[in-house]
Amino acid sequence: MSLLVVGSVAFDCLESPYGKVERALGGAATYFAVAASFFTPVNLVGIVGDDFTEVDARIFHGRTIDLEGLERAEGKTFFWSGVYSQNLNERTTRVTDLNVFANFKPKLPEKYRSSKYVFLANIAPDLQRDVLEQVKVRPKLAALDTMNYWIERTPTELRETLRHIDILVINDAETRQLSSEHNLLRAARHIFKMGPSSLVVKRGEYGAMLVDKQGVFCVPAFPLEEPHDPTGAGDSFAGGFMGYLAAAGRTTDLYLRRAMVYGSVMGSFTVESFGLDRLRKLKRNEIHARARHFAKLTQFKL
């Protein structure tokens, strides 16, 4: 089943101990869509400026990514510049220029309005809710990402949006901030009262954790000797996770666990190179090989 994503399309200036890229295509919706498209068709809702060229759009070509929902506006595309610490575990934002993204009012093309799987990437909670309201029938699965900025600045809007969400996909710091609980199990119970019935906690180099009424499922991060750039890893995780679920059309525990693994697989590829470089040349057989490698990494017999 096709999958709808709304979120940022951006140009990033990325610097890590492994190098620097001045103008890399990025943005949550971009990473998500490219990662998810290995599993299922994706409908992308976002906005770019007139500096977004045909060469930039090539990342979407030859993939099952529909761009009717990608608005083109006068002005510049969202720009972010950041630098990573020696160990890649801290990043400093140098520049955030919202540009055309500042006035983004997502509008769903008619054909997107029957989406069964919806991912609301990290944008203002009222815009996330607006997108969800444009979908005619309650989706089978609505998932949402957010960040400290919205948790602090628009808590009421975020709470209202969360009431309509099935799966919240956020990192550990955001989980703790949103729930005011350090312990992730207690945090999950708190968050379930806000609406979501499942919580996916992205823990960076420590992997990811799914908490729902079935219990807890943990998957480690794939051990890499030379991660180059963590930008987009979380969005690629979400793309693999939602892409797998939409392709399977099932959301039982068995499928959610597999989705966690495929999410981790996609995140692990993204960090291997700068920006979208690794996803750009990724082959489907590499995805399945790495999923089997995750099994080797975690499976045991009692």
Add this chain to the structure above:
Amino acid sequence: MSLLVVGSVAFDCLESPYGKVERALGGAATYFAVAASFFTPVNLVGIVGDDFTEVDARIFHGRTIDLEGLERAEGKTFFWSGVYSQNLNERTTRVTDLNVFANFKPKLPEKYRSSKYVFLANIAPDLQRDVLEQVKVRPKLAALDTMNYWIERTPTELRETLRHIDILVINDAETRQLSSEHNLLRAARHIFKMGPSSLVVKRGEYGAMLVDKQGVFCVPAFPLEEPHDPTGAGDSFAGGFMGYLAAAGRTTDLYLRRAMVYGSVMGSFTVESFGLDRLRKLKRNEIHARARHFAKLTQFKL
């Protein structure tokens, strides 16, 4: 096969947000021996002062723990006092009184000198080596724990001891410090050159990781809503890990993975209560139930 451990037996003053215990029996060798004794007989080499009473010794009674190697000296038993932060993820040492431990010269009873499984808990590297030399035939498996103090103060002695070790069992900060590598895979390759063929990295709330020539195996920490006291979790992990291997008498990948799970099981019980309170009343069937719970926590089908 029986298992030898050398390390500290101590009294701890423990304080966490969940309470305070003024004089709890502790020490690495104590946690290790109690945890391992659920799997296999243990020979304990350590030292206590004349304040160590028959009531204190009761923790070892009714378990397959041999105390012939537990020396009793004039003076006080090793004393440690520490306080944990609100989230239990930081601890501050208030007092470390080595007492009789300061002059500890481990001497193995004759019957311990044919041990096939040896665990050298965190003590001075030259004492660890001395113990290993008292074992007549090279053990089937020698494992070692250490800490920042020895890595900084006695690097030469530690390097010499590591040459004779099969498995190094340390935490992530120690791994990085010893290898001067942040990345754990590169750290492992560095450490393999020092002697050990396997590295077990204890990562606290993030679980544990085994790296050897077979590859990598990860196990998460057991998610607990109310951890009370992390003291001894790492030593209990080591006890479950080595205890399981000694009981199995096998060290192939299948058994090492199971040992990682049983180590995590024992560590998870220890943090549930203060000091040894949880291990004290633990039943063998609870261990197996939790191991099955670890399977539920991590297993997936592709």
